[in-house]
Amino acid sequence: xxxxxxxxxGQTVFGSNRKDQTYADLVYEATTAxxxxxxxxxxxxxxxxTASNDFFDGRTISxxxxxxxxxxxxxxxxxxxxxxxxxxxxxxxxxxxxxxGSYETTLVIAHSKSxxxxxxxxxxxxxxxxxxxxxxxxxxxxxxxxxRVFLKEKNISNIQCGxxxxxxxASGAKNPKAHVRKPLTIDEALRSPLLSAxxxxxxxxxxxxxxxxxxLAKESFARKKSPHPIWIRGMGLCxxxxxxxxxxxxxxxxxxxxxxxxxxxxxxxxxxxIDVVELSEQFSYQELLWMEELNYQNSSRVNLSGGCLSAHxxxxxxxxxxxxxxxxLRGQASNQAANVKRALAHGQYGLCGQSHSVWVLEN
Amino acid sequence: MVQKNRLKRSDFIFIESGEAFQPFQYSVGKEGSRFFxxxxxxxxxxxxxxxxxxxxxxPPRKVCGPCFKTMEEWVEVGPMGTLSAFTILRFPFIDPxxxxxxxxxxxxxxxxxxxxxxxxxxxxxxxxxWPPTIGIRVKPVFAENRxxxxxxxxxxxxx
Numbered sequence: 041x042x043x044x045x046x047x048x049x050g051q052t053v054f055g056s057n058r059k060d061q062t063y064a065d066l067v068y069e070a071t072t073a074x075x076x077x078x079x080x081x082x083x084x085x086x087x088x089x090t091a092s093n094d095f096f097d098g099r100t101i102s103x104x105x106x107x108x109x110x111x112x113x114x115x116x117x118x119x120x121x122x123x124x125x126x127x128x129x130x131x132x133x134x135x136x137x138x139x140x141g142s143y144e145t146t147l148v149i150a151h152s153k154s155x156x157x158x159x160x161x162x163x164x165x166x167x168x169x170x171x172x173x174x175x176x177x178x179x180x181x182x183x184x185x186x187x188r189v190f191l192k193e194k195n196i197s198n199i200q201c202g203x204x205x206x207x208x209x210a211s212g213a214k215n216p217k218a219h220v221r222k223p224l225t226i227d228e229a230l231r232s233p234l235l236s237a238x239x240x241x242x243x244x245x246x247x248x249x250x251x252x253x254x255x256l257a258k259e260s261f262a263r264k265k266s267p268h269p270i271w272i273r274g275m276g277l278c279x280x281x282x283x284x285x286x287x288x289x290x291x292x293x294x295x296x297x298x299x300x301x302x303x304x305x306x307x308x309x310x311x312x313x314i315d316v317v318e319l320s321e322q323f324s325y326q327e328l329l330w331m332e333e334l335n336y337q338n339s340s341r342v343n344l345s346g347g348c349l350s351a352h353x354x355x356x357x358x359x360x361x362x363x364x365x366x367x368x369l370r371g372q373a374s375n376q377a378a379n380v381k382r383a384l385a386h387g388q389y390g391l392c393g394q395s396h397s398v399w400v401l402e403n
Numbered sequence: 404m405v406q407k408n409r410l411k412r413s414d415f416i417f418i419e420s421g422e423a424f425q426p427f428q429y430s431v432g433k434e435g436s437r438f439f440x441x442x443x444x445x446x447x448x449x450x451x452x453x454x455x456x457x458x459x460x461x462p463p464r465k466v467c468g469p470c471f472k473t474m475e476e477w478v479e480v481g482p483m484g485t486l487s488a489f490t491i492l493r494f495p496f497i498d499p500x501x502x503x504x505x506x507x508x509x510x511x512x513x514x515x516x517x518x519x520x521x522x523x524x525x526x527x528x529x530x531x532x533w534p535p536t537i538g539i540r541v542k543p544v545f546a547e548n549r550x551x552x553x554x555x556x557x558x559x560x561x562x
Contacts, residue, residue: 060430062435156428157426161425
């Protein structure tokens, strides 16, 4: 298999202050940033994969609203396709397209805004209309059920969850792209009001607006054109049974996705062999759960960007994790670790992490 | 004894969504906000011109897709235009902004505003004395109380 590289990355600043900008504005900002980072123009890109969700955008075929803004204008001879799910899943689609041999470079772009719709109503619509929706669950209350069973089964205290929040918020304070940039003390985390027990306000990620873009290239192109290629050495994707039909205290899908990625990358001791990890934790307990399934024990090397607890735009988050992991490998991260040779990035989608992608990246 | 499933057609259950709705606050952006402000305050149409292909987009947007160039040059267009496509509708629709039914018949049109390169879409006045044809000249009729949205124009009619 010819290796594939990440040769350009771009992110908007995440925040609720992007209210005055359209989806297309955000996508254009991230796309032009990624092209500038790769030292390329749109003419070098031969195909584009967008990620969005029609429900969040409040329109059908939500990718069409951003076509021009990501250089995918109809009639320009570029192939364009769309993923409804996390941006890291769109990256897998882009990765596969390059492996097919039909394309040299793929632009992957993801966008969403939490400020335009009502997240409680929108995520309530994730549930089955025949048996679940009228009971009023949303993404937070569903996660509270998962937190309850996971914390009990693993005997994890709310102080341990609070420590995750404190750690990620301290890192996020250093990240100029983060939404929440205010550090938090453990006392503040523990005194935070309950939203849906056992989840407190500070256990939940912020609801952000933003976009992120990633440029992938096949090896021959990357070696010729890229000043800083980051190589994809391992990848795994796995979907679990729906919410309500699986054991929420574990994530078999993440475990299997990680196994596939580790096998591809030749990893048998993840904690020892992986220098930094970027996780998609929408809630504090999820960082602990995902680390367990990844068999990764060094929490001080997890989410140096601040993670989702510092910035979370739906759809965009997994791609943002891949970007932050790439920046660590390039030595250009806002909260840079020393000697990073191998990084892991993780994306998830669905209620309580139904589907997961795991990426092993090297410089 | 095993009970056989003998449901009649009328026994099947349906779940109604009732009055449920999903509210959105769609951002119009910087360019769109300028367009609607000019329409509201001055009854003027403004578009953005691509520095590369010179196409004028109305309503305006930030990027010319085919050229992938940022557009910054504002150009006043219209208010007169040419009818390029139309239909007369005989069934009503519920206006998603007001919840009110649009009376029938009403016309719907593509209008090429003078100086614009893209089609502007709006209602067309239905007038038995004036059967529309493609290529005729049209002008906008503005609402008295304009609020910075598409309904600031009532419709287009023969010029």
